[in-house]
Amino acid sequence: MDYVKRSTPQRLFIGISLLTALLASLLAFEVLGPVVGIKSGYVFFGIALAAGIYYGTDTLSPRSLFSGVQQRSPRLWPKLVLTVIALSIAVVAGARQTALLAPSTARAGVLLLALPIGYALLVVEIHQQVSPKWLLVQVLGLFALSPVTKYLATDFYFGKGDSPKHVYYVDLITSNGTWLAIPEESFYHYFPGLQTLLGSASMLTGLSAYDSFILIGILTYVFTLCTVYLIARWISGDTTIAIFVALAASILAPIHVHSTYFFPQAFAFASVLILLFITIRSSVVGNEYGLHALLAAPIVVSIWFTHHLTVVLFVPIILVLVTVPVLATRLFGVEEAVRPHVIPLFVWVVGSFFYWVLEGLFIEPLIWSIRSVVSGAGVVSQSASGTSIQAVGLAIPEPSVSEAILSLFSSGGIYNIGLVCVLALGVVMLLSKPAEYKRPMAFILVGLLGSVVLLRTPIAAVGIKRFQLPLSVFVAFVVGIGLTRLFSVTSTSTRKFVPAVLVFVLLATASPVVAADDLYGLHAGPDLWESRTLPEQQKEFTDVEMRSLEQSARFIEQRDVTVGTDWHSDIGLGRYGVEATGFTSEDDHIETSGDLLLYRQRWPDHSLRLIPEKFSLVTFLVSEDWMRDFVQTENKVYTTGEVGMVADREDGEALQTR
Numbered sequence: 001m002d003y004v005k006r007s008t009p010q011r012l013f014i015g016i017s018l019l020t021a022l023l024a025s026l027l028a029f030e031v032l033g034p035v036v037g038i039k040s041g042y043v044f045f046g047i048a049l050a051a052g053i054y055y056g057t058d059t060l061s062p063r064s065l066f067s068g069v070q071q072r073s074p075r076l077w078p079k080l081v082l083t084v085i086a087l088s089i090a091v092v093a094g095a096r097q098t099a100l101l102a103p104s105t106a107r108a109g110v111l112l113l114a115l116p117i118g119y120a121l122l123v124v125e126i127h128q129q130v131s132p133k134w135l136l137v138q139v140l141g142l143f144a145l146s147p148v149t150k151y152l153a154t155d156f157y158f159g160k161g162d163s164p165k166h167v168y169y170v171d172l173i174t175s176n177g178t179w180l181a182i183p184e185e186s187f188y189h190y191f192p193g194l195q196t197l198l199g200s201a202s203m204l205t206g207l208s209a210y211d212s213f214i215l216i217g218i219l220t221y222v223f224t225l226c227t228v229y230l231i232a233r234w235i236s237g238d239t240t241i242a243i244f245v246a247l248a249a250s251i252l253a254p255i256h257v258h259s260t261y262f263f264p265q266a267f268a269f270a271s272v273l274i275l276l277f278i279t280i281r282s283s284v285v286g287n288e289y290g291l292h293a294l295l296a297a298p299i300v301v302s303i304w305f306t307h308h309l310t311v312v313l314f315v316p317i318i319l320v321l322v323t324v325p326v327l328a329t330r331l332f333g334v335e336e337a338v339r340p341h342v343i344p345l346f347v348w349v350v351g352s353f354f355y356w357v358l359e360g361l362f363i364e365p366l367i368w369s370i371r372s373v374v375s376g377a378g379v380v381s382q383s384a385s386g387t388s389i390q391a392v393g394l395a396i397p398e399p400s401v402s403e404a405i406l407s408l409f410s411s412g413g414i415y416n417i418g419l420v421c422v423l424a425l426g427v428v429m430l431l432s433k434p435a436e437y438k439r440p441m442a443f444i445l446v447g448l449l450g451s452v453v454l455l456r457t458p459i460a461a462v463g464i465k466r467f468q469l470p471l472s473v474f475v476a477f478v479v480g481i482g483l484t485r486l487f488s489v490t491s492t493s494t495r496k497f498v499p500a501v502l503v504f505v506l507l508a509t510a511s512p513v514v515a516a517d518d519l520y521g522l523h524a525g526p527d528l529w530e531s532r533t534l535p536e537q538q539k540e541f542t543d544v545e546m547r548s549l550e551q552s553a554r555f556i557e558q559r560d561v562t563v564g565t566d567w568h569s570d571i572g573l574g575r576y577g578v579e580a581t582g583f584t585s586e587d588d589h590i591e592t593s594g595d596l597l598l599y600r601q602r603w604p605d606h607s608l609r610l611i612p613e614k615f616s617l618v619t620f621l622v623s624e625d626w627m628r629d630f631v632q633t634e635n636k637v638y639t640t641g642e643v644g645m646v647a648d649r650e651d652g653e654a655l656q657t658r
Contacts (some may be wrong), residue, residue, distance in 0.1 A: 006054075009431040014054060017047045017424060035531050038404040041453070042413055046420025053421070054428055057489045057496045078134050081118050085141045088114040092149040103153035108370035109517050110149055111512055118142045119508040123501050126487050134241040136229055139243075140222050143250040146512035147259040154208060154518050154540040156575075159261030161567070163213060166195060166263060170209035173199030182402075186371065190359055193306030194267045204402045217262025224270045225250055231277050232480070233282050235440045244487075245480035250507045252476060253415060254454070254468040256515035257631075268307035269469050272314055275348065275356045277298045279340035289341075296344040303348060304355050312354040313470045318345050324442040336438040348396055373635055387531070389619045392588045392625025396532070403526035403533050411513040412528035416456050418507030419479070422449050426482030440477055448472035456528060475601045520606075527619065536618065538568050538606040545572065545600065548640035552598060553578040555638055555645070563645060564592025566620060567609035569600055582611030585620060596637060596645040603627055 029037025076157035090112040095106035122138060125491055150157060158164050169188060172181040179192035179199070188195060203210045228249045233242035255484050258266040282292035303310065322345075330394055355361075407413055430437055430444065437444055450471030453464060486500045491504060513522060520536040527533070541549070544559035549569070553576035556563055563584040565573075571581055581590035605629050608620040635649040 007401070007432060010054070012048070012326075013427055013431060014021070014051045014424070018044065018051060021425055023273075024202050033399070034401050035399040035404040036293060039531070040408055040409055040415045040457075043420050045408070046417040047424050049417065049421040049499075050424035052427070053425065053486070053489075053500055053503070056519065057500060076411070077121050077128065078130060079285050081121045082141060084114050084118045084121070085145055089148055089152070091154045095262070096152050102281060104519055104521075107149045107516070108522060111146060111516060111519075111522075115509045115512065116505050117144075117506045120501070124502065132239050135243055136226075139247050139250050140225055143225060143256075143259075144218060144222055146256060146516065147214075147221070150260050150516065150518055151214045151218065151236035155543045156540060156541040156546050157214065157260055157518060157542065158571060159257070159517070159539055161571045163210075163261070164264040165572045166198075167209045167213055167576050168214065168562065168577055169195040170198045170202060174202050174209065187308075188250030188264070191264060191305055191307055191359060192652045193302050194264045197267075213262060216262060217266065218259050220262070220267060221255060221259035224255070224273060227270070227273045227277055228476060228558050230594065231273070231473070232440070232477065234277070234280050235443060236437075237439060240504065241440075241480065244483045245476050248479035248483055249473060249476035251511045252419075252454070252472045252479070253511050253514045254472045256512050258469055260515075264307040265310055265466075266469065268303050268310040269298055271303050271306065272348075272470075273473060274312060275303070275344060276340060277344075279344050280338060282341040282344075283339060292341065293344065300344060300348045300351065304351055308352070308356065308361075309466065310470075311349055312647050313467055315349060317470060317474070318349070320446050320449075322443045324445055328441060328517040329439075334438055337441040338439050339442060344391050367624075372412065387620065389534070390585045391621035391623075392585055392590070394621060396621070397534065399531045400526075401538055407526035407528045410525060410527050411510050411522060412456070414506050415514050416528060417550060418503055418510060420455065421503055422482035422486070422507060423475075423478050424482070425485040426480070429481045430478075440445070443474050443477050444481075446471070447476070447478040449510050450473050451478060487598045496657040534621065536606060537609065538602060541572055544642050545562040546575070548600075548643035549573055550576050551555075552638070552643050552645065561595040562593075563596045564594035565598040565611075566600075566603070567611050568606075569598055569643075571609055580611070583611070589628065596647055598643065598645050599627075599631070601641075603628075 005245075021041075025037055025041045025044055028040045057428045092106045092110060094102060095101040095103045118138075119142065122142070124134070125135060125138070156164075158182045166188070169182050169186070169192075173192075173195055175181070179196045180189075182192055182195065198209065198212045198216060201207065201216055205212070210474055225246050229242050229246035232245035233239065234243060236245075258269070278292050278296045278299070282289060302566075317342075322339055322342055325334075325339035325370040328337045408417070427448070449465070453467050453471055461595055470634070482608055483504065486504050489497055489500045500506050513519075516522060517536070517539045523536050525533070549572040553573050556573070565580045567582075570580040570582075580598065581592065581593075581594045583590050583597060585591075603622045604624040608622065610618040610620050631644065634646040636644055636646050638645040
C-alpha cells in the first residue's frame with residue numbers, strides 16, 4: 001500500500017492556516033464589526049474541518065484509486081445514478097405540464113434530494129473502482145441536472161441581466177438574416193460571435209431565440225467539462241487527477257452559474273479553454289504543428305469577434321502559464337513542467353488588440369474593461385447586490401449577530417466552508433509529494449492564487465468577480481487534488497470515513513443550490529453574501545410578465561415617451577429593444593427624469609436594483625402597502641395588470657417627474 005505520510009510542511013501549513021484564519025476573523029470582528037467578523041469565520045471552520053480529516057484519517061496515494069485494478073464496467077451503481085438523473089428531469093418536466101406540483105418546488109426537491117443521492121452513489125463507485133470514463137459520464141449528468149431543471153422550471157431566466165438584450169439581438173439576426181442588424185450603437189455590433197451562432201441555431205432548429213440561448217449554454221458547459229478533463233489529462237498524464245479535476249470543476253459555483261447565465265464572456269471562456277487544450281496538446285506532442293494551427297485558427301478568429309474583455313482577463317493567466325515553466329527550468333532545473341504552445345495564444349492576444357485599433361474601439365473599451373474589473377473594490381458590502389440600500393414604505397433591516405451565525409449554515413456558508421476545506425486538503429496533498437505535480441505546476445500555481453478570488457470576502461469588488469469564471473478551471477486543479485485526499489481515506493470506520501464523504505456531498509450539493517438563484521425560498525434566510533437579510537433579487541420573468549413588458553415596450557414606442565424604472569424592468573424592456581432611464585428615492589418619494597414611471601407588481605417581492613446598475617450598486621426595497629397606495633392614488637396612464645405606468649400628478653406625493 002502506498003500511504004501518504006504526514007510531514008512537517010503539512011503540519012506547519014495546517015497550524016499556520018488555522019491561526020491566520022482565526023486572527024483574520026478577530027481582526028474583521030474588531031474593525032468591520034461583529035457581523036462581518038462572524039461571517040468571515042467560515043474560513044476558520046473550513047480549515048478546522050480539513051485539520052480534523054487530516055489528523056483523523058489515513059490515506060492512500062491518489063494514484064492507488066484507479067491503479068492495479070480492472071476498472072470495472074458500469075453495473076448497478078452507475079445505472080442508479082443515471083436513473084436518478086432521468087427521473088429528476090422527468091419530475092420537473094411533469095410538474096411543468098401539470099398543476100399537481102409547482103415546477104420550482106419540484107426543482108428544489110431535485111436539488112436537495114436527488115443530487116445528494118447521486119453524489120453519494122458516485123463515492124461508492126469510486127471506491128469500487130469503476131472506470132474513470134464512466135465516472136466522467138455521470139459527472140456530466142449530475143452537473144447538467146441543475147441547469148436543465150432550471151430551464152424547465154422557469155419561463156424566462158435572465159440571471160444577472162445580460163440575457164434579454166442578447167435574446168433581442170438574436171431575434172434581429174434571425175429576422176434579418178445578418179449580424180449587421182444589431183444596432184451600431186451597441187458594442188455587440190462589433191462582437192457578434194455568440195449572437196450569430198445562436199441566430200444560426202434558431203434558424204436551423206426552429207427553436208426560439210431564448211430556447212437556443214439557454215440550451216446551447218448548457219451544452220457548451222457540459223462540453224467545457226470534457227475540455228477540462230482533456231486539459232488535465234494531457235498536462236498531468238494521470239487519469240486519476242484528470243477525473244477529479246473535472247469533478248472539481250463541475251462543483252464550482254461559477255461554472256454552474258454561467259451554464260444558464262450564458263452571455264458572450266461565458267461563451268468566449270469556453271472557446272479559450274478549447275484553444276488552451278490545443279496549445280497544450282501541441283506542446284506535449286511536440287509535432288503536428290500544422291494540424292494544431294489549423295484547429296486553432298477558427299477558434300482564435302471566433303474569440304476575436306465574440307468578447308473583448310475575455311482577453312483582458314486571460315492575459316495575466318497566460319503570462320503565468322508561459323513563464324513559470326521557463327523559470328522553473330532555468331532556476332531549479334525542473335524540466336517536466338508543461339507550458340502551452342505560445343504562438344496561437346500570442347496571435348489571439350495581439351489580434352484582439354489589433355481589431356480594437358482597426359475598428360477605433362481600443363481606448364474606450366480598454367478603459368471600460370479595467371474600470372469594470374476594479375470598480376467597487378474597498379467597500380464593505382451591505383447587501384448581496386450592492387453597497388447602498390434605499391427603501392420606500394418600510395424600514396431597512398439592521399445587521400444581526402444571530403442572523404450572521406445562521407448564515408454560516410446557509411447554502412453559501414456550507415459551500416464556502418466546504419470549498420475552503422477541500423482547498424486546504426489540496427495544499428496538504430501538494431506538500432506531501434510535490435514531485436508528483438511538476439507537470440501541472442503552472443496550472444496549480446494559478447489555481448492557488450485564484451482560489452482567493454473565488455472565496456467570499458467582506459469587500460465588495462464587483463469587477464474582480466469577472467475573474468472568477470476564468471480562474472475556476474485552475475482552482476479546479478487544487479480542489480481536484482483535495483478531493484483525492486477525501487476519496488482515498490483508507491479507514492472503514494464510520495466515524496472516520498463518513499465525515500470525508502459528507503464534506504464532498506454537501507459541497508457538491510451546495511454549489512448548484514448557490515447557483516439556483518431562481519429558487520427564492522432556498523435563499524430567503526440569512527445569506528453569507530450579505531450583512532443584512534433582504535429579499536432576493538428577481539432572476540426570472542414569468543410568461544405573463546414578458547407579455548406585459550412587450551406590450552409596454554410597444555406603448556412606449558408608439559407614444560414616443562421616456563420612462564423611468566428599476567434595472568430589472570429595464571432589462572426586460574431591452575428584450576424588445578426599448579431602453580429606460582432610472583429613478584432616485586428619498587423619504588418615500590420617487591423622482592425620475594422620464595415622462596412616466598414604469599412599475600411591476602412584483603416589486604415588493606424582491607430587492608430591486610436602480611439604474612445605472614454597473615457602478616451605482618443601489619438596492620431598492622418597496623413595501624406592499626406603499627405599492628398598493630401608489631398604484632391606486634397616482635395618475636395611472638397605462639396598465640397590463642402586471643406592468644403599469646404612471647405620470648406625475650400635481651397633488652401627488654409619491655412621484656415627481658423632472
